[in-house]
Amino acid sequence: MKISELSAATGVSVPTLKYYLREGLLPHGTAQSATQSTYAATHVERVRLIRALVAGANLSIADTKAVTTALDNPPTSWHELLGSAQQAIRPAVTRSAAPAGTPAADALVRDLGWQVEDCSPAREALEAALEQVSSGGVAVSEQGLKAYAAAMADVAAVDVDSVPTDSPEAAVRQVILGNVLVEPVLAALRRLAQEDLSSRRSR
């Protein structure tokens, strides 16, 4: 199909598609002449993915490119794949200061007996998030934190079971998009569950 047809199939304007091509998010089509290329069904799928990441998951163009790069170069093991996916979608870490003593995240991970790399970006993200909670004056007890961890282990079991094993591309897609796009689902479920609980208790 021509770029105008790719635009019609995806609802994304031609100038935006050209921008994705220039930025390397969207692979080039097959050249038909000096000014025309043809695009395939894989391009339609890729454009939908880019839209989901940019408009749906609110990723920057740079982070979206990290995702498409991981898709174009899938790692060989599930464990590596998870690492590259987590790198691509690591949250911006804003640490206020170097922590004194053993960081709270490391202590929690050790108490839980979780097997995670020392250099895992999620470990640093947890430390930064706990610092924000504490500097915001939010009370989270140690017991509450462990209950949060147990609940997220239940969530992670669903996540890991949802990853297809037939193709690395499909797996990368599920890991990255699953993490990014399911997060707002979890946030909304959390608020609905709070409302349900509060409604039952206020009776």
Added chain:
Amino acid sequence: MKISELSAATGVSVPTLKYYLREGLLPHGTAQSATQSTYAATHVERVRLIRALVAGANLSIADTKAVTTALDNPPTSWHELLGSAQQAIRPAVTRSAAPAGTPAADALVRDLGWQVEDCSPAREALEAALEQVSSGGVAVSEQGLKAYAAAMADVAAVDVDSVPTDSPEAAVRQVILGNVLVEPVLAALRRLAQEDLSSRRSR
């Protein structure tokens, strides 16, 4: 204390403090003369809260103002308070189209037997998030979604138990900041739990 002392106590520059005053995020101090006001310990606490929301939770100035307005006008019941907190921090809803038939979120809430208002912003947020998951091509089974909901009910129980009952201001603070600031904690725990599971399974 003078505004320069408020700045020293909070690490926020005087021009930024004046900006917060102009925007109505920070209540004015007690006027001492035409050009000088004095500020109290409550101002220090409020500035720390604003920083936690703006820098920590990445809220816009408008959303931060919604939070401080809720703090300055606390509602009378826990249930109303939760509603106003959820309004202040409702996620930006980007619905692609009006859904046909019964929305997936409504069906899920009904299946779960959760008691939530028809007009709850979290209900619409869930519907929008589920649409993004589906348009992103992420596979989430009905069973997986119910497991997510059960895990988030566990999270919500911790949330509701953490809300102090002695002061409405403290309760609003905990509800709003707890929702906003704990979200990155949950996201990081989810990724660590995925890494732990994948590490155990790849042995």
